[in-house]
Amino acid sequence: MSQHEKTLAQYRQIIQTCQQIFEQKNKDYGTSWRILRLPSITDQIFIKAQRIRNIQEKGQQLVEDSVATEFAGIINYCVMALIQIQLTQDSRLELPLKELSDLYTQQVERNIQLLHKKNHDYGEAWRIMRISSITDIILMKLLRTKRIEDNLGKTLVSEGVDANYRDILNYAVFSLILLTQQEMKNIKPETTSV
Structure with missing residues (x-):
């Protein structure tokens, strides 16, 4: 399996887990998030990224939800x-759940296309990044x-908000891939007594 195929497999596995959570929450709450304007969603993402950074800096957490x-x-x-x-x-x-699931899949597939393009140009540079650096990049974006x-969507030379959401999504997936790899390295083989 090539490095690119490995990345794609890991990416899809992370997304599958996230989509399952998304659809389970939909069963609990419906699509109540549809009431949110984009700046409110941006702020929700910001809160999560800021919490991750605080935990990284303090080295401990008091609320149960993991990074x-x-x-x-x-x-x-x-x-x-x-x-x-x-x-x-x-x-x-x-x-409806079916429509929502299809919309989720469509957006993720567009992100995977972006992943192909960026990995072509940058290689797998994210694999040697620190998760704390990725967190900072997410906060910057x-x-x-x-x-x-705040400028009502107007930019002079920059991409729009959708491009930033796509980059943030990919960086979050990369972080989960790296976290999973770290956890696997920390698993020690069981010792057996004779």
């Missing part, structure tokens, strides 16, 4: 934002997004 759970939440909020952008002219607050939103 991995927060990265999964960032992924799902990015997908929500991308769906909101896609459905700008659709005012429905409730979406969120601050950029907030600035664009």
